[in-house]
Amino acid sequence: MYHYVFLAAVALLAVVGYGVKNRRRRSAKLPPSPPSVPFLGHLHLLGPLLHRSLHELHLRYGTDGGLLLLQLGRRRTLVVSTAAAAADLYRNHDLAFASRPLVAAAHKLSYGSKNITFAPFGEQWRRAKKTAVVHALSPRRVEAFAPVRAAEAAALVAATRRAADAAADGGAVELRDLLYSYTNAVVTRAATGAAGTTAEKLKQLLGNATSLVAGVQADDLLPGMAAKAVRWATGLEKQYDASMEEWDKFLSPIMAEHAEKKKKKREDIGAGEEDFIDVLLRLKEEDTELTDTHVKSRVVDLIAAATETTSVTLEWTMAELAANPRVMAKLQDEIARAAGGKPAITEAEVGGMEYMKAVVKEVLRLHPPAPILVPHESTAAAAVQGYEIPARTSLFVNAWAIGRDPAAWGSPEEFRPERFLAGGPAVDFRGNDYQLVPFGAGRRICPGISFAVPVLEMALVALLHHFDWELPAGMRAGELDMSEAPGLTTPLRVPLRLVPKRKAPLA
Numbered sequence: 001m002y003h004y005v006f007l008a009a010v011a012l013l014a015v016v017g018y019g020v021k022n023r024r025r026r027s028a029k030l031p032p033s034p035p036s037v038p039f040l041g042h043l044h045l046l047g048p049l050l051h052r053s054l055h056e057l058h059l060r061y062g063t064d065g066g067l068l069l070l071q072l073g074r075r076r077t078l079v080v081s082t083a084a085a086a087a088d089l090y091r092n093h094d095l096a097f098a099s100r101p102l103v104a105a106a107h108k109l110s111y112g113s114k115n116i117t118f119a120p121f122g123e124q125w126r127r128a129k130k131t132a133v134v135h136a137l138s139p140r141r142v143e144a145f146a147p148v149r150a151a152e153a154a155a156l157v158a159a160t161r162r163a164a165d166a167a168a169d170g171g172a173v174e175l176r177d178l179l180y181s182y183t184n185a186v187v188t189r190a191a192t193g194a195a196g197t198t199a200e201k202l203k204q205l206l207g208n209a210t211s212l213v214a215g216v217q218a219d220d221l222l223p224g225m226a227a228k229a230v231r232w233a234t235g236l237e238k239q240y241d242a243s244m245e246e247w248d249k250f251l252s253p254i255m256a257e258h259a260e261k262k263k264k265k266r267e268d269i270g271a272g273e274e275d276f277i278d279v280l281l282r283l284k285e286e287d288t289e290l291t292d293t294h295v296k297s298r299v300v301d302l303i304a305a306a307t308e309t310t311s312v313t314l315e316w317t318m319a320e321l322a323a324n325p326r327v328m329a330k331l332q333d334e335i336a337r338a339a340g341g342k343p344a345i346t347e348a349e350v351g352g353m354e355y356m357k358a359v360v361k362e363v364l365r366l367h368p369p370a371p372i373l374v375p376h377e378s379t380a381a382a383a384v385q386g387y388e389i390p391a392r393t394s395l396f397v398n399a400w401a402i403g404r405d406p407a408a409w410g411s412p413e414e415f416r417p418e419r420f421l422a423g424g425p426a427v428d429f430r431g432n433d434y435q436l437v438p439f440g441a442g443r444r445i446c447p448g449i450s451f452a453v454p455v456l457e458m459a460l461v462a463l464l465h466h467f468d469w470e471l472p473a474g475m476r477a478g479e480l481d482m483s484e485a486p487g488l489t490t491p492l493r494v495p496l497r498l499v500p501k502r503k504a505p506l507a
């Protein structure tokens with residue numbers, strides 16, 4: 001009972017505070033905004049697929065300048081929905097918007113924001129990101145993981161064959177688990193050196209963390225102490241602690257093994273053999289401010305940021321290919337030409353496949369796995385597209401809506417990889433072309449692009465080189481369910497089932 005009285009008092013304060021803030025806001029030229037209600041602001045206007053709700057609100061209220069200002073509980077939030085607005089934001093105001101809003105769940109589950117993804121903008125984030133870019137995810141290290149990718153792509157093909165042989169339903173195989181196991185194996189081998197045995201445990205750990213971070217949080221609605229009281233009363237704080245204990249149990253023996261290995265081998269570990277933990281432990285020796293907690297936090301960060309984004313993208317790619325047999329045939333043709341009858345294709349050959357690269361771009365345009373990126377927060381006032389945006393405003397960049405912006409893309413809803421080959425200036429997703437931002441852009445851009453791309457490409461090429469893919473019996477291409485499920489990443493709502501047919505000479 002006490003909690004309810006306390007909550008009601010806090011809610012009242014929040015409403016009064018909100019009204020005062022609203023009155024103050026009216027003097028500046030703010031972006032358009034739908035009508036709001038007290039306390040919730042615009043939260044009640046959002047459905048489970050946030051990127052779609054935000055797109056609908058943009059079409060209804062925010063087409064002028066591509067910006068919308070929402071009040072999501074306590075958080076004033078700027079939504080960017082067009083390529084032109086994204087260009088202004090990233091070119092002129094990236095620094096102002098380079099921080100992250102503090103969300104208790106994310107803070108707690110990242111060992112106090114000691115990772116890269118949830119760290120506020122500042123020296124600690126800068127150093128952590130530099131370490132990732134220069135050491136853990138450098139081109140040299142990505143190159144050194146090539147044998148891991150090749151071995152795991154071969155394992156994916158073998159697992160697909162086994163699944164097809166065991167399948168009853170006309171040979172239809174559910175791809176989701178196969179693809180997750182593949183990306184999980186590549187990422188954990190790169191991060192921890194552990195081969196293959198951790199997939200189930202990690203899936204469970206990541207699943208727990210995701211369910212705790214997703215959705216509206218108490219601190220979206222209530223100020224610090226009141227939000228904490230709600231988390232405590234609802235048992236959430238305990239769940240955070242339990243989740244962190246589980247992560248610790250998982251990571252501590254792996255860390256201890258690495259420290260032992262390091263002691264034995266000292267300087268003998270070559271760059272090719274170093275996983276992310278080796279790299280971070282080596283850097284820890286040189287940097288007294290780096291603790292074991294930092295190392296754990298960053299390893300979890302890299303694994304969490306890499307695994308589901310990559311496997312969700314692979315599932316969407318297979319779905320779009322199955323729904324577009326013309327594109328599937330054209331891509332298989334390119335792969336067959338590059339293979340020249342050989343059973344295995346090298347990464348160098350994969351790297352030269354232009355149509356395949358266009359397919360991946362087209363998938364990421366239509367299905368960015370993190371459709372509104374990761375929320376940013378501004379640390380200074382900024383004038384974006386002629387509107388005044390106060391400091392401490394959260395930011396959602398709707399990469400999903402930007403990929404469908406009719407001012408930037410012809411026939412935006414059509415799956416047509418050729419749009420990336422059509423002779424004009426090449427559009428890429430590395431942060432310079434603001435109409436295609438599945439990895440973000442600017443200071444907070446994903447540091448894992450060069451790691452993710454060959455992981456995606458190797459699996460895709462292997463699956464299309466070794467199998468022809470058919471829809472389950474009786475289904476036509478137009479009947480595939482392409483709807484999305486909500487979450488931190490946005491997978492297909494219904495897991496994709498396809499029939500893999502072994503290609504004769506290679507099987």
Ligand code: HEM
Nearest residue numbers: 116117305306309310370373374438439440444446448452
């Ligand atoms: C298809 C695969 C991937 C996609 C689509 C993707 C997308 C993203 C997006 C949208 C962000 C947020 C950008 C922003 O805040 O503006 C991000 C951040 C991040 N990603 Fe990725 N990512 C992928 C793979 C990876 C991989 C493989 C790694 C590491 C091995 C990685 C590590 C990170 C990290 C550490 C951040 C935080 C960066 C920061 O806050 O400064 N990601 N990624």
